[in-house]
Amino acid sequence: MDNNYNRRSFIKVTALSGGGMLLGFNWFVNRTQRQMNAAGTPADSDWTEFNGYISISSDNVIRIMAPNPEFGQNVKTSLPMIVAEELDADWGTVEVEQASFDTSLYVRQFAGGSQSVRTTWKPLRNAGASARYLLRQAAANAWNVPFEEVSTNSGKLIHEKSGKSASYGEFATAAASLTVPKDVPLKSPADFRIIRQSQKNVDGHKIVTGKPMFGMDYTEPGMLIAMIEHPPAFGLKLKSWDGSRARRMPGIKDVFTISLFPEGYERESFDTRTFNELVVVVGNTTWEVMNARKKLQVEWEPVKEKKETVNAFGNKREETIPAGLESSERHLEIMQEMAGKPARQLRKDGDPEKAFAEAARILERTYTAPFLAHNTMEPMNCFARVTDTEALFVAPLQAPEFAERSLSKRLGIPVDKIDIRMTRMGGGFGRRAYGHYLIEAALISQKIKSAVKLVYSREDDMTYGIYRPAYTATYRAALDANNNLTAFHVKGGGFPEHPVAANRFPAGAVDNYLAEGWEMPSNITIGAFRAPRSNFIACAEQSFLDELAELMGKDPIDLRLELLQRAKDRPIGTSNDYDADRYAGVLKLVREKSGWGNSTANGLHRGVAAYFCHNSYAAHVIDMRMRDGQPYVEQVFSAVDCGIVVNPDAASNMVEGAVVDGIGNALYGELRIRDGAPQQRNFNTYKMIRMHEVPKKVEAHFVRNDIDPTGLGEPPFPPVFGAVANALYKTTGKRFYKQPFSAGFETEQGGK
Amino acid sequence: MAKFNLKVNGESRQVDVDPSTPVLWVLREHLNLTGTKYGCGVASCGACTIHLEGMPVRSCQLPVSTVKQQEITTIEGLSASGDHPVQEAWIEHDVAQCGYCQAGQIMSAAALLKNNPNPSEEDIEAFMTGNICRCGTYLRIKQAIVAASQK
Numbered sequence: 086m087d088n089n090y091n092r093r094s095f096i097k098v099t100a101l102s103g104g105g106m107l108l109g110f111n112w113f114v115n116r117t118q119r120q121m122n123a124a125g126t127p128a129d130s131d132w133t134e135f136n137g138y139i140s141i142s143s144d145n146v147i148r149i150m151a152p153n154p155e156f157g158q159n160v161k162t163s164l165p166m167i168v169a170e171e172l173d174a175d176w177g178t179v180e181v182e183q184a185s186f187d188t189s190l191y192v193r194q195f196a197g198g199s200q201s202v203r204t205t206w207k208p209l210r211n212a213g214a215s216a217r218y219l220l221r222q223a224a225a226n227a228w229n230v231p232f233e234e235v236s237t238n239s240g241k242l243i244h245e246k247s248g249k250s251a252s253y254g255e256f257a258t259a260a261a262s263l264t265v266p267k268d269v270p271l272k273s274p275a276d277f278r279i280i281r282q283s284q285k286n287v288d289g290h291k292i293v294t295g296k297p298m299f300g301m302d303y304t305e306p307g308m309l310i311a312m313i314e315h316p317p318a319f320g321l322k323l324k325s326w327d328g329s330r331a332r333r334m335p336g337i338k339d340v341f342t343i344s345l346f347p348e349g350y351e352r353e354s355f356d357t358r359t360f361n362e363l364v365v366v367v368g369n370t371t372w373e374v375m376n377a378r379k380k381l382q383v384e385w386e387p388v389k390e391k392k393e394t395v396n397a398f399g400n401k402r403e404e405t406i407p408a409g410l411e412s413s414e415r416h417l418e419i420m421q422e423m424a425g426k427p428a429r430q431l432r433k434d435g436d437p438e439k440a441f442a443e444a445a446r447i448l449e450r451t452y453t454a455p456f457l458a459h460n461t462m463e464p465m466n467c468f469a470r471v472t473d474t475e476a477l478f479v480a481p482l483q484a485p486e487f488a489e490r491s492l493s494k495r496l497g498i499p500v501d502k503i504d505i506r507m508t509r510m511g512g513g514f515g516r517r518a519y520g521h522y523l524i525e526a527a528l529i530s531q532k533i534k535s536a537v538k539l540v541y542s543r544e545d546d547m548t549y550g551i552y553r554p555a556y557t558a559t560y561r562a563a564l565d566a567n568n569n570l571t572a573f574h575v576k577g578g579g580f581p582e583h584p585v586a587a588n589r590f591p592a593g594a595v596d597n598y599l600a601e602g603w604e605m606p607s608n609i610t611i612g613a614f615r616a617p618r619s620n621f622i623a624c625a626e627q628s629f630l631d632e633l634a635e636l637m638g639k640d641p642i643d644l645r646l647e648l649l650q651r652a653k654d655r656p657i658g659t660s661n662d663y664d665a666d667r668y669a670g671v672l673k674l675v676r677e678k679s680g681w682g683n684s685t686a687n688g689l690h691r692g693v694a695a696y697f698c699h700n701s702y703a704a705h706v707i708d709m710r711m712r713d714g715q716p717y718v719e720q721v722f723s724a725v726d727c728g729i730v731v732n733p734d735a736a737s738n739m740v741e742g743a744v745v746d747g748i749g750n751a752l753y754g755e756l757r758i759r760d761g762a763p764q765q766r767n768f769n770t771y772k773m774i775r776m777h778e779v780p781k782k783v784e785a786h787f788v789r790n791d792i793d794p795t796g797l798g799e800p801p802f803p804p805v806f807g808a809v810a811n812a813l814y815k816t817t818g819k820r821f822y823k824q825p826f827s828a829g830f831e832t833e834q835g836g837k
Numbered sequence: 838m839a840k841f842n843l844k845v846n847g848e849s850r851q852v853d854v855d856p857s858t859p860v861l862w863v864l865r866e867h868l869n870l871t872g873t874k875y876g877c878g879v880a881s882c883g884a885c886t887i888h889l890e891g892m893p894v895r896s897c898q899l900p901v902s903t904v905k906q907q908e909i910t911t912i913e914g915l916s917a918s919g920d921h922p923v924q925e926a927w928i929e930h931d932v933a934q935c936g937y938c939q940a941g942q943i944m945s946a947a948a949l950l951k952n953n954p955n956p957s958e959e960d961i962e963a964f965m966t967g968n969i970c971r972c973g974t975y976l977r978i979k980q981a982i983v984a985a986s987q988k
């Protein structure tokens with residue numbers, strides 16, 4: 086068997102045992118070592134590992150492995166499309182496999198930060214192009230014609246002069262014995278036939294027929310079910326417990342406690358520990374375990390202040406976790422106090438103090454937003470079968486490589502004895518990057534010496550923490566006597582992190598600029614939530630710019646465009662992190678598509694917002710209307726620049742979803758804390774957006790360019806909040822500063 | 838524990854469970870029909886929607902002891918091969934993102950169209966309001982229902 090390996094392109098071709106070729110490749114080949122470490126991915130091992138493949142059997146079955154965890158962003162379709170494009174395959178006949186359950190080609194991949202398409206774009210194209218090259222070469226050899234004369238068309242090899250043609254399968258075995266080329270030319274975007282064409286979700290049929298695909302659906306004979314009782318409030322821990330009544334309930338195997346991490350454990354970034362000591366009930370079925378939990382007798386006591394070491398990808402820091410039962414109301418008071426105090430300087434240009442002192446007019450506004458629960462539709466869960474020497478996990482998770490490292494450390498089992506199989510995820514939104522539920526499942530399995538599935542109830546899931554932080558930001562702008570914007574000041578804070586991205590727009594567009602941040606420790610745990618930090622700060626900033634435009638007597642789009650032009654022509658500072666042209670591009674596109682400036686239909690009121698994050702640009706115009714005394718979003722025009730759009734219809738679906746998610750969270754999203762306890766525990770108290778509250782129409786438009794794809798899962802989300810706030814102002818005549826905005830509808834307290 | 842004879846997707850099945858067990862868990866853990874999903878357990882999300890004698894019900898709130906001889910239909914039994922007009926419309930409109938809520942959405946939609954073959958937009962909104970989609974695919978759900986109603 087030949088085994089040709091091109092170290093430089095990280096591609097290996099092997100003959101399939103039954104005939105055909107297997108081309109292995111590495112998804113990470115275009116990342117630099119530094120980038121990978123910054124992303125927290127262990128670098129070295131990946132460079133020699135093949136974790137993707139194309140297989141072409143001699144009877145012409147073409148399979149492409151989709152390695153990414155799928156949580157709805159449709160990468161299981163779009164990543165193979167990229168491979169198929171360069172392979173010049175017939176998309177209709179390509180089979181896509183998920184890398185889990187039945188393959189030893191375990192894939193290290195992270196679904197988060199809108200990275201999937203962006204980081205795999207080059208290696209995927211290269212792999213497809215290399216396979217095509219080898220097939221053409223094999224055909225050229227067999228037909229005895231020059232390589233250049235062999236072309237391909239939708240899965241066929243063709244020699245026009247002689248009229249010869251063959252399927253890929255016919256030459257797959259021969260191709261496997263050839264040497265992998267060093268540099269294969271890639272297609273010009275103008276020649277794309279599969280990319281930029283809408284292709285349906287490859288799992289569509291399985292989803293509509295209810296096939297088992299999710300972690301929750303996984304089962305094995307003899308598997309037990311476990312559930313966890315965690316403290317009812319942040320700031321409490323286990324004091325004493327008695328499981329004897331619960332243990333006597335039907336179907337119950339055992340009741341015991343586990344400790345997530347031992348004292349002094351050095352946590353890594355995603356090792357978030359909300360509650361350390363947990364009471365576990367294990368039984369035969371979920372219903373029996375749920376019932377037995379009601380018989381648990383548990384006492385809780387207040388925690389003491391704690392110091393912990395966190396090792397964030399090599400950067401160690403001390404973290405203080407305070408004692409006490411916190412409340413959202415108190416958080417808001419602290420935010421108000423902090424708004425008047427100086428905070429840590431993040432960036433300063435010019436002399437903002439002087440400019441504010443000399444200003445003719447100053448606009449100052451403060452914005453707040455509460456904790457949000459991710460509320461993935463599928464609650465956390467994990468199957469585990471763990472012995473002293475090896476461990477198997479089947480779970481929906483976003484960051485297997487982080488989980489694997491933590492599990493190895495916690496269980497004392499080497500990484501190569503840990504097998505993590507990823508299922509489809511019933512939503513992620515950042516929540517499933519935190520692998521505590523794998524560790525919990527592992528400890529339970531070890532203790533009861535059995536395969537077990539840990540299941541969170543909705544209440545467990547919603548009250549466990551790892552929330553979007555509670556944030557605030559105060560904005561100030563100085564205008565001189567000639568109505569020029571002379572200074573801009575943002576100060577953001579939060580529990581326990583601040584939301585400010587100091588180098589984002591309008592940094593770079595204003596001579597005198599100050600960005601500050603403050604952070605307040607909290608025992609309420611937080612985590613990445615779809616477009617972390619941006620999901621709040623975009624709302625505050627874009628609401629503020631809207632009010633500023635009004636004060637200056639300018640159209641809100643015009644004001645942004647003027648500032649962007651300024652940032653382009655005479656940028657202040659060198660570390661501005663946005664491209665002013667692409668930013669302006671989405672604003673212009675949304676202006677055109679929405680007919681901005683023309684009068685809207687009767688009773689419609691519009692707001693606009695734009696934002697840049699996660700390498701892509703997005704702008705929305707939202708049209709709102711009062712119906713039965715309540716404001717409703719009627720229609721939305723969206724413009725997005727995420728480079729080349731691989732799968733347009735799926736991309737539109739993502740934008741529609743982000744718009745709906747943004748409207749829902751802006752208007753209703755809130756996880757309130759009182760005396761340390763989450764006040765929302767299930768969907769009967771946590772208000773989720775529902776069908777009648779959703780706009781009738783969302784039009785997603787994409788800037789057409791040939792820039793490599795830059796990600797789509799997160800960027801359209803943050804500016805929705807701002808567009809909602811600005812449309813609300815036009816609709817109700819009141820400015821809304823405090824999320825969730827719907828609280829202001831009922832009490833008439835929203836505006837100032 | 839007690840024995841129950843159930844009619845599920847046209848077959849008779851026997852289970853031996855606590856009478857209070859919701860049909861949701863009977864389906865998922867005793868009959869290995871995992872298409873019906875757990876989302877909230879309190880009738881607030883619709884992920885567990887099944888048909889009981891053709892009517893949509895939240896199976897998380899339906900104790901197995903109350904079912905008796907009533908016919909249960911789950912997503913697995915909605916059609917022989919995934920070709921119910923609603924399922925086809927779902928694929929045609931590429932509705933799903935994560936997909937977790939969709940079995941419940943489809944079961945609700947199929948029940949809606951059975952009783953109201955030509956629903957207005959308001960009818961659809963009112964009927965589907967008990968089904969949450971965290972991914973926000975509501976617009977496509979609505980379009981797919983409209984498309985299925987025209988078949």
Ligand code: FES
Pocket residue numbers: 874875876877878879880881882883884885886895896897898
């Ligand atoms: S699980 Fe039954 S309605 Fe949510």
Ligand code: FES
Pocket residue numbers: 157462511512933934935936937938939969970971972973974
């Ligand atoms: S598709 Fe994810 S919850 Fe509906």
